Amino acid sequence: MHASNETSPLHSAVAASPVAHHARPDARAWSALAILCFVYVLNFLDRQLLSILAKPIQDELGVTDGQLGMISGLYFALFYCVLAIPVGWLADRTNRVKVLSFSCALWSAATVACGLSSSYAQLAIARMSVGVGEAGGVPPSYAIVSDYFPPGTRGTALSIYNLGPPIGLALGVAFGASIAAAYSWRSAFIFLGALGIVTALVVVLCVREPVRGGLDTAIGDAAPVRSEQPAFWPTCRMFFSHPVLLRVSLASGATQFVTYALLNFTTLFLMREKGMTLQEVAIYYALLIGIAIGGGMYVSGRLIDRFAPKSRGAYGYLPAVALALAIPFFIGFVWAPTWQLALLFLAVPTFLNYFYLSPAVTLVQEEVRPNERVLSGALLLLVMNLIGLGLGPTYLGAVSDYFRPEHPENSLQMAFYTLVPFYVIAVLAHLWLVRALRRESANRSSL
Structure with a gap:
């Protein structure tokens, strides 16, 4: 029996469980x-290394902005998102730690x-092969973390886990750019890939597989919630027919459309149109990424643990307010005539843009049963990454190529301006999620 459209039995049980x-x-x-956070660091570092080293890759291989957008966006996302579903189903039925370890070795190679x-x-x-491997990285990790940390601490734990992307980006910018500047862009890929293969061995040797649902207890009982083998299609139908799960996925996808488009082209934009050197990127942009995104991830997780128990609407309100506040600073970043001023403006949206991720992951993990967590996490990633990772960089690269004939010196600047309406769409999508959360809460209180 699965969670219905209106009520999640697991969530109700956990919420009432003092144990x-x-x-x-x-x-x-x-x-x-x-350890899982470090794996996520490598996951995101390897994923974003292409965009970090876009300029020297373009110079050597003659890749256009549109082609760069395709291989960093659509081509990667198709394999990453689609394969995450069967991998998630497999991990729900087998050893999640071993699935994660094998996946880490594959994407590193x-x-x-x-x-x-x-x-x-x-x-x-x-790049498509990197996507194949990374399909088994994040969903099993979400479920492993959720089975190591009880309700009431998961928002913070998952926000710490979600520090992987900003740390990975910061290290990728710092070390990737430094290695590329000292040797070549090829050396950066080879060195970091080899490090990932070693890390895969550490995972399988040092991380134990936790009991599924061992910290989710039934009302008035110390026994874990039952953890039968999950059925694939019923879980998929449950996910996409559940208003809260569907809306949080779409809202996250709308947000990622902006964040991935921005991430995949900011380094190229700062170097080509703002005049930064690779060495300056390795220092200043790396610090900004690590501090601002990491801060946004962690602060949003702490805020969710504080406010969501009082009002579940916080899962939608928090990202909506953050994204709305980010818009004027994003416009300032695109407009700024120097890279120094651009980075000052960029710090604010970089911090606020990521207030959606920890709330979204926490909501999905607590809304479904323990034996559905990996697959549900994979379905969340399917929706938000197909929209965000698949379409965001692809769109921005194509728009930059469109503007290039008439604006050869600032085609990326013109393309970045077109992201503003997508910010507005993301805000509205999170407010749409709030309506579903309120309706679900009202249905629960009437039972």
Whole structure:
């Protein structure tokens, strides 16, 4: 029996369970979280290394903005998102730690292949292979973290796990750009891919598979919630027919359309149109990314743990307000005549743009049953990454190519301005989520 459109039995049980709420994570949980976070660092570092080193890759291989958008966006996302579904289903039925370890080794080997590519076609194939491996990275990790940390601490734990992207970006910009400046862009791919293969061994040796639903207890009972083998299609139907789950996925996708378009072209924009050097990017942009995105991830997770128990509308209101506040600063970043002023403006939207992720992941993990968590996390990633990762960079690269004939010196600037309406769409999508959360809460209170 699965969660219905109106009520999530698991969420109701967990919310009422004093045992679940007062359980404290032990040292093993924090150790596992640290390792999983490092894997996520490598996951995102390998994923974004292409955009970080876009300028030297374009110079050597003659890749256009549109082609760059395709291999960093649509081509990657198709494999990453679609394969995440069967991998998530497999992980829900088998050992999630082993699935994660194998996936880490696979995408790391594909990253090495990116560094060995001598043509656009070879680079595209290698990038798609990175997507194949990374399909098994995040969904199993979401579920593992949720089974190490009880309700009431998951928002914070998942926000710490979600520090992986900003740390990965910051290290990627700092070390990737530094290695590329000192040696070549190829060396950066090869070195970081080799590091990922070693990390895959650490995962399988040091992280234990936690009991599914072991910290989710039934009302008045210390026994874990039952964890039968999940059925694939019923879980998919449950997810897409559940108003809250569907809307949080679409709202996250609308947000990622902006964030991935911005991430995948900011380094190129700062170097080509704002005059930054690769060495300056390695210092100043790396610091901004690490501090601002990491701060946004962590602060939003803490705020959700504080406000969501009082009002579940916080899952939608928090990202909506943050994105609305980010818009004028984003416009200032695009307009700024110097890279120094551009970075000052960019710090604010970089912090606020990521207030959606920790709330979205926490909401999905607490809305479904323990044995549906990996697949549900994969379905969340399917929707938001197909929209955001698949379409965002692809759109921005194509628009930049469109403006290039008439605006050869600032085609990316013109393309960035067109992202403003998508900010507005993301705000409205999160307010749409709030309506579903209110309706669900009203239905629960009437039972």
